Amino acid sequence: MKGRYNHHEIEKRGARKWQKAKIAETNLKAAKDKFYCLDMFPYPSGEGLHVGHWRGYVLSDFYARYHRLNGKNVLHPMGFDAFGLPAENAAIKHKAHPKQFTDKAVKLFRGQLDKIGALYDWSKLINTSTPEYYRWTQWLFLQLYKHGLAEKRLAAVNWCPKDKTVLANEQVVNGLCERCGTKVTKKELEQWYLKITEFADELLEGLEDLEWPSHVKQLQRNWIGKSEGIEVSFHTPSRPILVFTTRLDTIFGATALVLAPEHKAVLSLTKPEYQAAVGRYVEQTKNRSAIERQQLAGEAKTGVFTGNYTMHPLTHKELPIWVADYVLPDYGTGAIMAVPAHDERDYSFAKSHSLPIYQVVEIPNGTVPFSDPGVLVNSGEFNGLTSVAATTKITARLEKRGLGRVKTGYRLRDWLVSRQRYWGAPIPIVYDPSGEPHPVKEKDLPLLLPDDVDFRPGGVSPIARSKEYQKRAERLYGKGWRFETDTLDTFVDSSWYYLRYLSPTDKKQAFDRKLVAQWLPVDLYVGGIEHAILHLLYARFVCRFLATYGYIDKAQAEPFGRLFNIGMVTLRGAKMSKSKGNVVAPDDLIEHYGTDALRGYELFVGPAADEAEWTTRGINGIHRFLIKLVDLQPRVKSVVNYEQRRLFDLYLANIETMIGSFRLNTVISEAMKLANELGKAKVVDRELWRRFVVTLGPLFPFLAEEIWSKESGRLLLGSARWPSQFGNKKATAKLKVLLNQRFIGEIDDPLAGEDKLVRLVTHQTYFKQRLGSRQIERVIYKPGELLNLITG
Numbered sequence: 001m002k003g004r005y006n007h008h009e010i011e012k013r014g015a016r017k018w019q020k021a022k023i024a025e026t027n028l029k030a031a032k033d034k035f036y037c038l039d040m041f042p043y044p045s046g047e048g049l050h051v052g053h054w055r056g057y058v059l060s061d062f063y064a065r066y067h068r069l070n071g072k073n074v075l076h077p078m079g080f081d082a083f084g085l086p087a088e089n090a091a092i093k094h095k096a097h098p099k100q101f102t103d104k105a106v107k108l109f110r111g112q113l114d115k116i117g118a119l120y121d122w123s124k125l126i127n128t129s130t131p132e133y134y135r136w137t138q139w140l141f142l143q144l145y146k147h148g149l150a151e152k153r154l155a156a157v158n159w160c161p162k163d164k165t166v167l168a169n170e171q172v173v174n175g176l177c178e179r180c181g182t183k184v185t186k187k188e189l190e191q192w193y194l195k196i197t198e199f200a201d202e203l204l205e206g207l208e209d210l211e212w213p214s215h216v217k218q219l220q221r222n223w224i225g226k227s228e229g230i231e232v233s234f235h236t237p238s239r240p241i242l243v244f245t246t247r248l249d250t251i252f253g254a255t256a257l258v259l260a261p262e263h264k265a266v267l268s269l270t271k272p273e274y275q276a277a278v279g280r281y282v283e284q285t286k287n288r289s290a291i292e293r294q295q296l297a298g299e300a301k302t303g304v305f306t307g308n309y310t311m312h313p314l315t316h317k318e319l320p321i322w323v324a325d326y327v328l329p330d331y332g333t334g335a336i337m338a339v340p341a342h343d344e345r346d347y348s349f350a351k352s353h354s355l356p357i358y359q360v361v362e363i364p365n366g367t368v369p370f371s372d373p374g375v376l377v378n379s380g381e382f383n384g385l386t387s388v389a390a391t392t393k394i395t396a397r398l399e400k401r402g403l404g405r406v407k408t409g410y411r412l413r414d415w416l417v418s419r420q421r422y423w424g425a426p427i428p429i430v431y432d433p434s435g436e437p438h439p440v441k442e443k444d445l446p447l448l449l450p451d452d453v454d455f456r457p458g459g460v461s462p463i464a465r466s467k468e469y470q471k472r473a474e475r476l477y478g479k480g481w482r483f484e485t486d487t488l489d490t491f492v493d494s495s496w497y498y499l500r501y502l503s504p505t506d507k508k509q510a511f512d513r514k515l516v517a518q519w520l521p522v523d524l525y526v527g528g529i530e531h532a533i534l535h536l537l538y539a540r541f542v543c544r545f546l547a548t549y550g551y552i553d554k555a556q557a558e559p560f561g562r563l564f565n566i567g568m569v570t571l572r573g574a575k576m577s578k579s580k581g582n583v584v585a586p587d588d589l590i591e592h593y594g595t596d597a598l599r600g601y602e603l604f605v606g607p608a609a610d611e612a613e614w615t616t617r618g619i620n621g622i623h624r625f626l627i628k629l630v631d632l633q634p635r636v637k638s639v640v641n642y643e644q645r646r647l648f649d650l651y652l653a654n655i656e657t658m659i660g661s662f663r664l665n666t667v668i669s670e671a672m673k674l675a676n677e678l679g680k681a682k683v684v685d686r687e688l689w690r691r692f693v694v695t696l697g698p699l700f701p702f703l704a705e706e707i708w709s710k711e712s713g714r715l716l717l718g719s720a721r722w723p724s725q726f727g728n729k730k731a732t733a734k735l736k737v738l739l740n741q742r743f744i745g746e747i748d749d750p751l752a753g754e755d756k757l758v759r760l761v762t763h764q765t766y767f768k769q770r771l772g773s774r775q776i777e778r779v780i781y782k783p784g785e786l787l788n789l790i791t792g
């Protein structure tokens, strides 16, 4: 078929050429303007990629190619976040080694990623589960340890009874294990923590200058949860109890002192006849997740009375001491003063247990609870003051008496990184015979995962059952020494991978400081909103740590300058996932329509930041558009067509704004519009066509390459530049055509001179008809303005 679109051939040819020319390989040392384009690297699951994954990859590739065309030195690497539970669980199920499973999945992914036609520099590939990589993850842990930022502590941790592993708070979703959906319980264990809280303020401030979606910044701010408050000391019969409050102005309305069930003073404060009930309540709490405990206002709040009382520090009245699980152990001091009239949770609690409710701030409509600040009432000498003024005065009063001090609270917790699982980087710590931890010596890195293990989880790390591991420790460190047997949370692996892409095979160091200085921050980081908090926060913490302690330059403290969150792809309203059985695989679509069509459709499906419902029908339109382009090619001639050029200039101006704001779906509609216009003409202006094709390169790289090679005999990336406008404003101005002083129409004014213009006009049917049989006697021509034809 003449001029038809054979995508199989075109893609094969393109891929071959690109490979041969190594167009995706970046010379990192080149001094040109850099553009570091990064995708959140995938976890290679056995399920492979679906069209939802493609969306982000196609978007980032658009920008990688776009900036290449703009003369930047672009790095667009790809790798695999390959440690983790799914591979281990699959290995248990199929009685194989997780490595086998991972290798197979990596192969599958690699093949699928290749089909995207993206500009991935595979020479920089990393895989976090290889000893070459995890050796440096272990090194990173040791640096944190060296600076006192890795620490072992006994803690009540979230425990998944099915996966038999500890979970970080953020891996517990609605009280359930994020991975397997089992109800999470609590367990006391010795665990390794990274002290991210020491960087809380810096992580907060660092957000200011980032070009990130504002809602992601807000999520991070909320997660860090900084609040300025006051710690107030309440006397009790045994010892003083500190409470943390951000509303000291309401202290006259406090009607109870409430402790978290985990608070150390609970038992000593409980009167003997209340011990049994309190003990039972404390036990029950162990089965409740933090999320359940923080249920919203309005819901009944459980709790038990201790039988004891405290003295209010200002009114000296007695307040009952309660224990309730809505007070959390790891926030503030783990104890609060309950002010039911002005706090919704305290209100529900007071209602559930018939505690008094005292209003101490004026309430406009009189209904409690009322939690806004205002003017104080029922607060003795502080009456009439605003909340702000009262807080200052009451703080001063309490400080003077040694009963209060200003305190900043954070919601952020230290990062629990111990996992009792096999498929992760072994924590590089070795214990001496007395149980004291020591760092594994750098010369002994990588501390390799043992192979003689039974992967089945059993409450301790499977590695603890390895004979070889025990022997290895004794061989290297002496009799009675043993290695830590927990592995690192996989978020540690992904907290520094963007540094490793710059020197992926370096055997001497984790990263190359000079290259880091040249390439960080990442210019565009593309990934899903599910990583808005944890991954991004951990990566920012690690990068900041490295900058603070001089491993990288101070200027590189923030790893990701610009972030783009790609919207989720849904099918029948639900997020695509194998378990829901609503996955659309790219393979058939590629086979039928070609990679370019699928790429285009991924971008066309809706604004990139928004959720998009997948309909396979939509891809047809893109496919037809590509055929149209192929059909236009034979009409391209070396002519100058000012009207076509004017349309191109408009198109270019429009798409450049759209590219700047990630509106790639509308870029495609603009391209369609221009192609439609060109399709109306018999002849297409060659120079315009070439410029147009270059702009299509980032969207439809295979077809653009094919057309470009026909036009120039060369490769698009390398020989072409992002075009500019023709910009001949005068030449493309409209000229009014008059017949005996009467306006009859307009034509483009190519500044061609009077004779040519008259010829042009009198050859057009439209004007011919207006003229009829009349003869032109005289012409009045004002360039750029009018052409007046005078007949006899």
Ligand code: ANZ
Residues within 6 Å of the ligand: 226, 227, 244, 245, 246, 247, 250, 260, 326, 327, 328, 329, 330, 331, 332, 333, 334, 335, 336, 337, 338, 339, 341, 342, 343, 371, 409
């Ligand atoms: C008295 C009070 C009166 C409070 C009032 C609020 C309103 P943010 O701003 O989020 O930091 N609180 C303190 N420690 C807590 C814990 N461990 N578990 C549960 N709640 C705790 O919240 C600080 C407020 O949360 C504190 O101020 C305290 O209640 C509560 F009208 O104290 B407030």
